Ligand SMILES: Nc1ncnc2c1ncn2[C@@H]1O[C@H](COP(=O)(O)OP(=O)(O)O)[C@@H](O)[C@H]1O
């Protein structure tokens with residue numbers, strides 16, 4: 001069953017095409033990795049899915065809610081605000097540089113959206129937050145402020161913050177790129193655990209070994225297009241496209 | 253002597269009233285002005301910018317005179333001097349506060365808005381619960397300076413005939429051929445500003461729990 005359907009998505013900045021017609025689907029429980037050189041449009045794709053950018057054309061459907069569609073005449077229409085909010089809450093996004101709220105402690109970072117967006121009671125929200133913190137090995141940090149945490153801990157809090165809203169799909173945009181190399185392991189382990197629980201995920205990453213390890217499917221993007229797509233064994237061991245081969249050579 | 257102190261007390265109360273009322277109105281108005289200055293509507297932002305430039309580019313003393321006398325020349329009616337002082341101070345200080353707010357708001361990283369948006373917060377919630385608390389922390393030093401200046405600026409109210417502390421002290425000095433009343437007024441401003449800086453220090457410390 002497909003959770004995300006993207007059709008012929010196009011997006012440019014100042015007339016310069018960044019996404020030049022992206023189509024893919026994501027099934028429930030699937031882990032999709034997106035790899036590709038920097039500037040190929042991976043972040044822009046995630047940002048379009050999460051409504052941080054408006055698309056120029058194409059359609060996006062998430063959990064059978066239409067976010068945006070384009071008719072035969074090329075007219076782009078976003079759904080109304082209420083549906084967009086529903087669609088938004090189907091997805092969670094983990095940023096490269098965490099973007100935690102520095103003035104709120106760890107617990108509040110995780111409860112704020114539950115209480116104000118989902119209207120969960122404070123007790124319920126805190127219970128849920130503590131469960132997530134416990135799961136991510138941060139039980140002793142609930143009163144800490146983000147600035148008192150290591151990068152790896154901050155990223156785990158931001159994962160907990162996203163999970164707290166029970167998204168159908170969790171998106172990661174290079175979740176380890178802002179971390180010291182010795183801290184990437186703890187984040188990759190968390191994502192791997194989520195994969196084991198059949199969490200549906202899209203992971204943009206430069207960690208090739210990791211992508212090969214956790215993904216059900218890998219997409220290689222270059223210059224705003226999906227150049228190659230396949231099972232990790234196929235794509236990493238037998239890349240068909242020359243560009244994919246060239247790109248992967250850099251990681252050998 | 254008792255008479256002098258009583259007069260000075262009345263003057264002090266007038267000064268404090270100017271101070272408090274200016275803050276009461278200019279602090280929120282400044283936020284509105286800052287929003288106008290940052291408006292995507294070019295006309296609004298241009299107009300607001302012009303207003304800010306006039307307020308910052310001309311002396312407060314001139315603005316006070318203008319605020320008090322302009323209605324008289326234009327409409328032929330004058331109004332309460334104290335009200336004029338408050339209007340003059342509020343529109344002047346709102347402009348300065350607005351620029352401080354704007355600096356603070358623009359310093360908030362884009363990621364804070366994006367995280368809020370992805371989590372489904374409304375624009376209002378993002379502004380009041382995510383942006384404002386962080387802006388507050390950033391602007392405290394600049395606001396402290398501005399409020400200290402306000403304490404001293406209250407002495408300008410006398411230019412349109414409002415007998416605040418400094419005017420009272422000057423009059424008393426002239427009557428008694430003594431600089432004592434002026435010295436006393438100086439002590440008051442000094443103490444008042446001591447309290448202001450202390451309050452800002454406390455606030456700054458209180459918000460030091462994160463950086
Ligand atoms: N807000 C923006 N304004 C203008 N250009 C942008 C913007 N965001 C991204 N781009 C451009 O789009 C291209 C793709 O960027 P991005 O999606 O971040 O690539 P990736 O994540 O694959 O490195 C880059 O050339 C980048 O400069």
Ligand SMILES: [Mg+2]
Pocket residue numbers: 042043044173174
């Ligand atoms: Mg990127």
